Amino acid sequence: MSRRLVECVPNFSEGRRSEVIEAIVESFRNRAGCTLFDYRADPDHNRLVVSLVGEPEPLAESLLQAAEIAIRHIDMNRHEGAHPRIGALDVIPFTPVQGMTMEECVAFSHDFGKCFHEHTGIPVYFYEESALRPERSRLEVIRKGQYERLKTDVTQAERAPDVGKSALHPTAGATVIGARKFLVAFNVNLKTHDLSVAKQIATTVRASSGGLCAVKGIGVPLEGRGLVQVSMNIVDYEKNALYRVLEMIRFEARRWGIEVAETEIYGMIPARALLESAAYYLQVAGFDPLQVLELKLLDKMGTEGPE
Amino acid sequence: MSRRLVECVPNFSEGRRSEVIEAIVESFRNRAGCTLFDYRADPDHNRLVVSLVGEPEPLAESLLQAAEIAIRHIDMNRHEGAHPRIGALDVIPFTPVQGMTMEECVAFSHDFGKCFHEHTGIPVYFYEESALRPERSRLEVIRKGQYERLKTDVTQAERAPDVGKSALHPTAGATVIGARKFLVAFNVNLKTHDLSVAKQIATTVRASSGGLCAVKGIGVPLEGRGLVQVSMNIVDYEKNALYRVLEMIRFEARRWGIEVAETEIYGMIPARALLESAAYYLQVAGFDPLQVLELKLLDKMGTEGPE
Numbered sequence: 001m002s003r004r005l006v007e008c009v010p011n012f013s014e015g016r017r018s019e020v021i022e023a024i025v026e027s028f029r030n031r032a033g034c035t036l037f038d039y040r041a042d043p044d045h046n047r048l049v050v051s052l053v054g055e056p057e058p059l060a061e062s063l064l065q066a067a068e069i070a071i072r073h074i075d076m077n078r079h080e081g082a083h084p085r086i087g088a089l090d091v092i093p094f095t096p097v098q099g100m101t102m103e104e105c106v107a108f109s110h111d112f113g114k115c116f117h118e119h120t121g122i123p124v125y126f127y128e129e130s131a132l133r134p135e136r137s138r139l140e141v142i143r144k145g146q147y148e149r150l151k152t153d154v155t156q157a158e159r160a161p162d163v164g165k166s167a168l169h170p171t172a173g174a175t176v177i178g179a180r181k182f183l184v185a186f187n188v189n190l191k192t193h194d195l196s197v198a199k200q201i202a203t204t205v206r207a208s209s210g211g212l213c214a215v216k217g218i219g220v221p222l223e224g225r226g227l228v229q230v231s232m233n234i235v236d237y238e239k240n241a242l243y244r245v246l247e248m249i250r251f252e253a254r255r256w257g258i259e260v261a262e263t264e265i266y267g268m269i270p271a272r273a274l275l276e277s278a279a280y281y282l283q284v285a286g287f288d289p290l291q292v293l294e295l296k297l298l299d300k301m302g303t304e305g306p307e
Numbered sequence: 308m309s310r311r312l313v314e315c316v317p318n319f320s321e322g323r324r325s326e327v328i329e330a331i332v333e334s335f336r337n338r339a340g341c342t343l344f345d346y347r348a349d350p351d352h353n354r355l356v357v358s359l360v361g362e363p364e365p366l367a368e369s370l371l372q373a374a375e376i377a378i379r380h381i382d383m384n385r386h387e388g389a390h391p392r393i394g395a396l397d398v399i400p401f402t403p404v405q406g407m408t409m410e411e412c413v414a415f416s417h418d419f420g421k422c423f424h425e426h427t428g429i430p431v432y433f434y435e436e437s438a439l440r441p442e443r444s445r446l447e448v449i450r451k452g453q454y455e456r457l458k459t460d461v462t463q464a465e466r467a468p469d470v471g472k473s474a475l476h477p478t479a480g481a482t483v484i485g486a487r488k489f490l491v492a493f494n495v496n497l498k499t500h501d502l503s504v505a506k507q508i509a510t511t512v513r514a515s516s517g518g519l520c521a522v523k524g525i526g527v528p529l530e531g532r533g534l535v536q537v538s539m540n541i542v543d544y545e546k547n548a549l550y551r552v553l554e555m556i557r558f559e560a561r562r563w564g565i566e567v568a569e570t571e572i573y574g575m576i577p578a579r580a581l582l583e584s585a586a587y588y589l590q591v592a593g594f595d596p597l598q599v600l601e602l603k604l605l606d607k608m609g610t611e612g613p614e
Contacts, residue, residue, distance in 0.1 A: 007600065035607045053604050097600060182600075246589055262592040271578060271601045274589075278581040281588035282553055285569040293314065293404060293489075294578045294605055297360050300342045
């Protein structure tokens with residue numbers, strides 16, 4: 001069996017007190033089976049975003065330990081910050097990376113949500129793919145009115161937590177947990193000053209106006225560079241491969257005789273999202289991602305003993 | 308500092324006795340910091356080829372343990388097989404995968420070669436990038452006449468080992484050790500029956516007849532498929548990227564109005580060899596391989612504690 005790996009980006013409502021930030025982050029260091037990628041604390045948002053990849057069990061353990069520290073140090077009744085939030089450990093999104101289907105990741109998030117509530121007493125809402133009520137797939141629906149309003153609204157049936165009683169934790173509020181696909185930020189820069197071209201192409205490729213189902217996009221100017229950009233989030237790179245998005249933009253731009261100057265990938269991307277495009281353009285028949293040395297190594301590491 | 312990873316494909320002169328094969332392979336199982344990919348024993352060649360990836364130190368330890376077992380069970384005076392060989396542990400090639408330059412890998416191979424000789428008494432020849440005499444970069448020069456002839460020729464100055472006295476180990480012979488780049492097997496299939504086209508294009512792209520410096524290639528027919536193939540080894544994928552080799556073949560084939568039907572990647576390939584082509588075709592500006600989730604995970608695993 002292949003090693004199971006999950007990405008997790010927990011968001012904590014603390015971006016100012018360095019001793020609290022460090023205590024939380026310490027929960028994720030030097031753990032067998034769970035690797036800390038990085039963390040960013042934003043004082044204006046008063047929020048800490050941690051990036052982790054690990055196997056489900058050690059990942060869950062490290063999150064429970066971090067939750068204890070967050071409960072001890074964060075009081076939502078005193079919390080101020082620019083970013084919307086309803087709890088000390090505000091959001092815990094899980095993304096399957098390897099050896100796990102989305103269905104398995106959803107099941108894991110549900111199990112973890114129950115376990116999390118038992119350990120912490122914090123009520124849980126499930127969102128994205130893990131949502132138990134369709135409208136709760138959207139985070140903004142769950143966080144409506146933020147901590148201050150949810151404190152009283154939680155007694156209404158439509159705002160009741162998915163796990164726990166109809167009351168928030170007195171200081172730690174509530175936590176949103178769920179599984180979601182990896183989001184790829186992909187921008188295509190076009191050789192024109194004409195912003196209307198980027199806007200029109202964004203309209204053509206994005207799902208909201210009838211384009212590719214997994215693409216969100218807008219047209220923006222790149223000030224000072226004499227280019228315009230189709231700025232996109234690909235919310236399911238398996239359905240809408242990068243090469244398909246790019247080639248579609250390329251043939252749309254041809255209508256105005258405009259070429260693609262370059263593209264950008266912002267932030268992290270799973271290997272398979274790029275390998276799919278490499279295999280397409282290189283016309284590789286019968287390509288298997290496990291032919292890639294590093295992917296085979298990660299896959300083997302779980303089955304061949306300690307690493 | 309980034310985690311150092313080396314690929315190693317040791318060749319043992321035993322492909323028939325399953326208990327010996329299993330005893331050797333056991334040295335590579337369940338080791339922290341070293342992962343067994345696979346192994347293939349060939350009875351006709353009477354040879355065992357093991358595929359490993361690991362950090363230098365645990366990799367070296369597992370090789371020394373396997374060498375002890377090979378010495379105990381393999382007598383080169385009784386060895387018969389179709390594959391050229393000079394020793395019980397015939398060849399140990401190292402390939403840098405991550406966190407290590409070729410120069411560092413050469414230094415590691417030299418250190419390991421000395422250590423190997425001290426532990427086993429087996430004389431060592433350095434080949435490929437680790438060769439101390441230019442002609443010894445080629446394995447066939449070192450193995451000329453095989454075990455049977457080297458046993459007496461070893462006393463000649465030009466055939467003296469690089470480490471150890473001018474005498475082979477009485478039963479285990481000698482071992483060839485060295486660092487080399489990762490070899491990518493890349494085939495391009497063309498939509499024609501005309502073998503002369505594949506042969507002519509192979510001549511154009513390969514180094515031996517003035518083409519790309521890191522490409523070896525021949526033209527072969529694909530019987531029964533109505534295609535011909537330019538069958539290649541890319542010996543340095545950083546110098547001659549896959550996309551460049553493919554596009555060069557594409558524009559050469561255009562001379563005859565012939566198209567590329569598909570390509571094949573045979574066996575393993577390092578992620579960066581495919582990411583380079585993905586970034587080229589997708590026109591990604593400023594792409595960093597550590598934006599790839601799995602590569603960052605492998606990179607972090609060495610620095611963030613146990614895995």
